[in-house]
Amino acid sequence: MSETFLPELPQEMWRAGKLELAHGVLQSLRVIRVATAGLGRFLAEVESRGAKDLFGHGSTASWLAEMAGLSRGEAGVVVKRAIALNPTRNLDGTEAPAVAPETAAVAAEGLVGDERIDQILEILKRLPADTSVEDRAVAEKILADLAPNAGPHQLAKAEAKLLGWLDPDGNEPKEPEPKEPRRELTLERRRDGFWKLTGLLDDETGVRTAAALEAYAQPRPVDEFGQADLRMKCERLGDAWAELLDLAIACPDQPGTSGYRTLVHVTIGLNELKSGLGTACLDFVGTMTAREARLAACDCLMLPVVLSAAGEPLDVGRLRRFVTPGQRRALNIRDGGCAFPGCHRKPKNCHAHHIEHWVDGGPTDLRNLVLLCGFHHRLIHHGDWEVRMAADGLPEFIPPQYRDPLRHPRRNTLHHR
Known part of the structure; x- marks a missing residue:
């Protein structure tokens, strides 16, 4: 083993000049690399003799992990590198040559670190399987001579040139397997x-x-x-x-909904149901206001469970289809989209709203239905706007007084110019 010693550190590091600092880093790296190469030779010998016979461990890696305080995976990487760089012995006592002896010689001089060693070993694995022993040795020699003064990109370029030399035709192209x-x-x-x-x-x-x-x-x-x-x-x-x-x-092929927006189980008090004030239990997991329950009921399948003031179930409703597909198509043609004045939303983005709510006896027919986008649907239910059906069978909207003191009816003219 070549003898390389650390330079003497100045007592006050801040006094060191830039050349002294650079020299100290390079010398320290070389000492570490030389020591690592020496460690590899020891580990290769332990592997040859058998860690179980020597120390009672099942593998050299498990023994090193205990000795060095490493994880089993960390120790395995070190042992694997040591075996690749140094000759070992087979079970019958014959010598097993090193995979990369030229790289080992460069590593022993402290001229190359673990990262470039591992890169060279990976490149050697990727050489064509039919590469002769002589050609493989030449390729490893080229990489080992290049490594001390090269970075990862230079070695990658050298690999491409070596593959072009050893396998000019390349691998037979095949369709890549699609990733899951x-x-x-x-x-x-x-x-x-x-x-x-x-x-x-x-x-x-x-x-x-x-x-x-x-x-x-x-x-x-x-x-x-x-x-x-x-x-x-x-x-x-x-x-x-x-x-x-x-x-x-709303897609007709949607599993479990058959083209209806949702199925809602609502448990609500009778007074709250009539007045729209208070809260309701939604699907037994959450709460919603009674006004929100009325909004959801416009274009959903609902199963209302009505309770008396004492909490006694008075009626468990049946599933009711509020808007049929035929009615929905007629609404799409009549309104052309959200009927609220100035709204550009198309029919596919709209809900079917009951002008007179079904709780209040409103029928489910075209003269009591209007298309509204989600935003304006909430506005009608929770705001001061009102909607009604005019004498000509088209919906019109009454603005609040703060918008129009005279509350003149308005219509959306964007969909039917």
């Missing part, structure tokens, strides 16, 4: 009643999701009253997600 897409999604209900959605999408699905959300997350245009869309982008994306869910659930 990786998609993950978790949905959990928080204590505050909100739901937390997290996920991981492959690149293709992520691009498609982003494109779909962006298409529905565009700010609403300024309406005829000059009101702009003040939602933040994250809010617009959340609303876009809700609209995409509505579109998916």
